Each structure stands twice: as C-alpha cells, then as structure tokens.
Amino acid sequence: MFIRLVLGISVVLLVVATPASAHVVAAGADLQLAQTIAGSEVTVVIRGTPEVPGPLYVDLIAHQPVHDLTIDLAVDGSVGTVRFQRDRPGTYPAVLHVRDGGPHELRLETSAEISVLPFRVQAPRPATWELVVYGGFGTTGLLLAAAIAAGARSRRPTAVALGGVGVVALIIAATVAVVSPHLGDRQRDPGRPNAQAFLTVTPDRPAVGEEFTVRFDLVDGATGQPADDLAVHHAALTHLVVTSQDGGFFRHVHPLRTDRGRLEARLTADRAGRYLAHAEFERTDAGGQLVSGRFDVSGPVPPEAAHPAAWTFPAGRPVTVQVDTGSTGLQSWLGMPGHLITRDRDGTFLGHAHEQSAMTSTSDGTVAVHGPELRFTVSFPRPGRYFGWVQYAEDFRIVTVPHLIEVTP
Template identity: 30%
Template sequence: MLFASVGAFAAAAPAAADSPAAGGDLSIAQTLGDRELTVVLRRVTSVPGPLQVEVVTHAGTAAGRLTIEVTPTGVSSAARRPAPGAPTDHGAIDLGATPGMYSTTVWVDRAGPWELAVGDGSRTARIPFLVPAQIATPPERFVYGGFVVAGVALPVAAVVAIRARRSAWALVPAAGVVAGVAVAVTAAVLSATLPLPPQPGVQVDPDADNVADPYAAQQPRISDFSRPPVLLAVVAESIRAGEAADLDLDLVDAATGNRVDDLIVHDDALIHALVVGPSGQLAHLHPIRTGPGRYQLHVTAPEPGHYALSTELVRRGGGVQTVRAATGFDVAVGATSGREFTGGRSTPPGGAQSGLPTRAHASAPADRGPQDAHRTLVASADSDGTPITVTATAAVAGVPTTLTAKVGDRPELQPWLGMVGHLVVAGPLPGDNDLGTAVQNAPIWGHAHSMGAMSMGGMAMETPGPDSGTTAADHMSHGSGSSAELAEAMLMPSANGDSPPDETVAAYGPTVPFTYTFALPGRYRLWLQVERRYTVLTIPVVLDVAPGSAR
C-alpha cells in the first residue's frame, strides 16, 4: 500500500522538463539555398545522449550532402570542456533525389542551449535549440523524501515493537512514519497551487544553469515577460529577374536598437517570410539564421518589378508579430523572366511543377459575386491531373466566410509547418496590375490556418519515405452525417504526447476548410497552401467581399 501511494502522489507533481516546450520534438522549416527543407530534432531523453537529426526533403529538392554540427552556447557557472562555443560533434546527411526523410545522429553532452549548424557547402543555417534536463521540482523532493522517511521508519517501528521490552519505544519510529507520510501528502496536494518558475527558452533567456535547475535562480515574480516589437531592415545588392540572390534580414529591437536574437520556433519556423511579386505570385519561405539577429533569404525573382515582403515571428516571452518590410524590394530586368516564383528555384510556366511552393495549373475564374451562398472560386488540376476545387460561402465584410479546398478524393495530404492548410489573405486591393506594390500597401495582410480537434480514429495510415515517396492513406473510417464530413477535414490531432504528426504522415484531407472574417469590403487576393506527395501546392484565388450592414 505504501509503494502504491508513492506512485500515486509522485504522479501528481510532474517535472517542469516534461512540458512540450522543453521535451518535445522540434521541427524547423529552412530555405537553405535552392532547397526547402524541414529539419526535425527528436527529443533528447538523457544527457549525455544521442540527438537524432532528421531532414525532410520535398519534390524537386536536389540530392547532395548536408554537414551537421552541434555546439553548446550557454554560459555556466561550472567549468566544462569543451567550453561553450566550441563544436562538440559533427555528422553528415546524404540527401537522395527521392523526397522523404533522411537522418543522422550526433551526441550532446550537457543540458542547456545549443546551436545546430546545417551547411550545404555554400551557406550555413544556425538553429538554436534547448537540451532539457531531468528536473525534480521542490514538491517532488518533499514527496519522495517523505515517503523515504516513512519507508525506513515503518520496519524500524515493527522491529522495535516486537523486540523492545517497552512497546512505547515503538512510538518514536511510528511517529516518523506518520510525519513522513504527512509531509509527502501535503507536498503532493499543494504542488498544483505552487507557481512554476520562469521557463528558460520560452519566457526568459536560457543558460546552462537555469536550464539545469530553473528553481535555483530565485528570480522576483514576473507576470509580464513580453518584449518590445521588432523592426525589419532588408539589405540586398542589385537583384535581377531570373537570377538567384540573397536578401539579408536584420532584426532590431524597437526600444533599444539592439539586434534581436531571441526568436523561438513558431509554427515550425523561426521566421515565416511571405513574398508577393508584381503578377501576384506568392512565395512562402523560411529564412536561415546566419548570426545573432541576422537572417538570410535566398530568392530567385521571376520578373522585374516591385515585391512585397512580410514576416511572421515570435520573440521569447511575447506573442506573434507580423512585421512588414517597409519598402519591400525591387528587381531589375534580367536575362530570363516568365518563370514561377519558387524562392531559390524557378520553373517555367506550364512545366512540371515541384518544390516549394507550386501553383495549381489553372487560373482562378472570375468571382461570381457575394450573393451566391456557395460558389466555386477555383476549378483546376495539379500537374498529375488531380482535381482541385475551392468553394466559399457568401463573403460579406464583418461576417465569417468559410473557404473549402478539396484536393483529389483521397486523404493523402501531409501536414506542412504543423498544419494541414495555410491561407494567406491580402486586400482590399486596387484594380491596377502592380500587385507587389498593391499588397505592400494593403491594409490587411493575414495568415490563417486550417486546424481543429477532430481525431483520426479508425484511419489507415501509411508514411511515405525515400523508398515510397507517393504512398498515402488508402481509406478512413466513414461515419454518417456531419461526423463523416468532420473526419474528412482531418484537423491535426497531436500524437506521442508532445509532438504532432510530421510530414511523413500522408493521411489528411482531401477537404481543407478555412474560416476568415474580412474586416473591409473590396477585392482580395487569397493563396491556399497544402502539401501533397511532398509538394506544397499554392492555389491562388480572387475574392470580392461585399459591404456589411451598417452598425
């Protein structure tokens, strides 16, 4: 009975290191040169111990070797060798021509902040991450200590009661049993009411000491961990259409002018960059971190003209910030043009579309007006002939509008950036043809997702990999009425406790719904994005929003 109580009360006080922020898998999208990659760091279960690094490639990604290097970066009060800042282990990942997941394992020897360097021979992405420590909270220490005292005192009391001439002597160890159980029970009951310390890496800047024991810092109580907004400066040399170029993105603290180097992973990326060209082509890219407060975005602009640039990021201790580049950037006439904007790689229009992002192979038909309750905005096909349709409810300013994309007729979509679908909204826009300038000046430039709480129960799933790049779920359980429709939407449940399914799980869709409330009437440009067979499809839509009722 005593040991059963130990297990019950110990479970009532979980360690802080078991939280998703500290112990889950970490996925980071990176636009590394011409490659759009997803780097996955699997959770570290013991220190020292192995860190599994996985890289997911997409259709059109070139084969080649990536170098991997891990470096501890956190200062510590204890002397460690090698010192922080010196690499401790190296590895390599050989990417094949088939899209899928490739991996290697490196060794980490301490808890605290680390940096993963991923290089392709020309550039290196530096990804900060945390290796958590196994921490016993103060209530846990009292729980275990109290039951240890009770466990030791109990047999002593029994022996004394049997062998002592005066049974009163047995009351002394018996009192120890009672005191130990009382301390353990009290600590377990009160543990739920005790506040957690500031979480390193999420609320406060991490170092080796506060990661190893966040309770030892004795910091004053803080209720507001937010930090000032970020300013974005774009630095680039002359960019010519059809030629690859690098944009340097400098992040500056608006309150101090210092470089901002405290971004945390949000929706599987440190920074989401949205670029819209003169003809309305969208690139959804993920700049690499090259140094403190400096990121690099590799692009190949398909045509001359003005390009709008917006970023989405999260600072440590704060919420999501959407930061637009005040001036965007201009592209001069080059030797080639008329290609699709795909970030570091461009493809001829009408050719085989692959990589990130890819546009559907048909333009959107003209909007038929908001008076129709349900109307088809896009009817097109992917490069392999898979039908793609987008329908919408009545679009009225101030009233939620639901847009539904249907890609094929099988549940074989993959989560990208932790979501089944992405929706980028820009508008209201004027009627001119310079969409880059129009989007830059648009009052609304939003980024929404398709997600929810519907489970995947009963679904047969397959995980495509380098050897089976196009397989997916063959079927799912079919209910009746609205339950079947909700199941068809496949709205991102979590798995493994902390970590949601990654891109190898091709089991979502084919229907992906979005709900968005347009604040202003007018004409909007929308881009819906889903991943299928390791290819991100970008579906452009033109939507006219009618004025709402006067308030």
C-alpha cells in the same frame, strides 16, 4: 518551524527547477523546425533523445524541388553529413551526439548558407521534486513502521519522536507533490517588449531573375540588443511571406538564423515592381508578431497577374471556404494539413488561417491527414480585393494555389 522548513524546501526547488522552453527536446517529444535551404523547403526534426550523453537523431525532410546538396550538421562538436539527391524528396537521417542536457545549437551548413538553430535537451532523469516526493513518502513509511514497532514495545517517547519525524516527511512530500505541477512553469514576463524589425534587401534593388537576400534583424526595443529569443511558432522560428504588390509572386519560406536575432532567406523574383515582405514570429513569453517591409525589383513591367479562382465574401463576417485538393495523400506541413495566407491589395493586411479539422493524431504519435477537402474559416474586416494562397503538402511537394477574393460591403 515545520512550515518554515517546508516553505524553505519549496523555494529551493523553484530555483533549481528547469524553466520550460518552447525548444525543448525531451524523450518522446520531437522538435520540428522548417528551414528553406538552397531553395528547398526542409523540415528539420530533432528527435527526443533517450539519454545523455547519447545519440541525437536528426531527420531532414526535404520537399521538392530537391537539388543535389551536401549539408553538414554539427552539435556539441559532433558532426554529420546529409546528401540530398536531386528529385529525391523524403527523409534524410543523421545521427549526432550530445554530451549533456540543457541548451544546445544545431548548426546546418552548405557551401553557401549557414543556419544555427537553438534547442534545449531535457535530460531524461527524475526531477528534483520527484526525488523529494518519493523519498518523502518512502521515509514516512519507514518511520511510521518504526514508530508502530516502538509503540508495540511500549517505548512511548521513541514512538512519538519517530511518528513526529514521519509526519514532517509526509507534510514535505505532500506539499511538493501538490506544488510540483507548477515547478516547470516559467514565470511569464509581461514586460518583454515586441521586437523591432529592420529589413535589408541585398542588393537593395534586385533585378528580375537575379537572386537576392531578404534579411530581418530583430532588436529588443528596450535594451537595443538583438532579439534572439524566438519561440517555435507553427513549426518554425520565423515564417516569411514575400509577395509582389500585384499578387503574381508569392513565396512562403523559413529564413535561416545566420546570427543572433538575424534571419535570412534567398529568393529570385520573376516580375518587376513593388514587393512586400511580411515576417511572422513569436518572442518567448511575448506573444506573436507580424512585421513588414517593402522593396522594389527592377526589370520590364509584367502583364497583370492572373488569379484563376475567385471567391466572394461579405466583409466583417466569418466564412468557411472549402478547397478540393483532389488528393487523398495530403501530408502535414508546419504541423497542419493546410494553410491559407491572405493579403489585401496594398499589403497592410496579412492573414494566416489553418485547416485543422482534417488532421488526427494516431496512437503511435504520427499525424494522419485526410483529404481531399480542406476547410478554412476566415474573415475580412473591410471590403475590397484580396489575394489568397492555399498551401498544402502532397508527395513531399508544397502546392500553392492562388485565389482572388472579392470582399463586398
């Protein structure tokens, strides 16, 4: 009977426990999301909120090029405004207000663009299991003290009854204490399929120098509904890499979520020809995905793209390359000191490596990036010519250095 009671309480707790989410904003745990807004790389930092209802601190970290731009923010009906100033990169703070814990949406709006970012506020109150554990141990202590007192007065039946109830409380508290580390874990859903991605480019054949929109619509392959459950993956909902086939054009941007399952970025091409769009994202509980599409840009045929530095590697073997940035003031971008994106000539292969060794977390929670060298370990499955782009942040500017990579048999 006691065991049934204990199991019953455990089941109830499993049902009421809040599922873990990749978008959780809790006290002391900030959420970082990269967004490309009006051509600027912006890191949206939603600070862990100390209490609900209470203030929600949102920082927009703008990277160069920064233009004069007004961004309206809204959450839970509270609004704020941030005004970027031309050539003034850095942190632009805003204070909003949240009424309660649970799922929320942060809306960012400019005169031309809208993005809606889902996140979850974890209310900083004790979890149910904590109340049961502490309550159970507290009750045990009181009851056992009472039992001892009754025993001392030779009231044996009372002592036995109090002691028995005390033992039950102890069992419940101990059981919950043992299982509680697992209560917050969401059951992994192995059946969730990859999203199907549909690329739309508007206009469908952009011209050189003309702004166009790249849109990926993500659809759940099983239900046909928008796949709108993206986890935060390397500090963004989606990483979009758009390159020209000849490697001369490269943009790594972070599309806006303009609708359920819809991600959009605006770009301007500088050369005609075939282009490739690769999007990297991760559905919650479904693992990472890389999807791609192609489109053409019209205009005069450009001269062959120049890739100044060249590396030569053997195929099929990991190699570590060292890049000297010449800077000791590197900043973390997308949670890493450096990124190396690689692509083969026809675009069927896209690789993304990170430099992590140059970064350390300091005791106050900030990230220190050492320089000036960045190291990347990469391997290429097949021989051939590849393009590589090293990216890092310095003085709130994203630096991109193209490389040509010859992979030998």
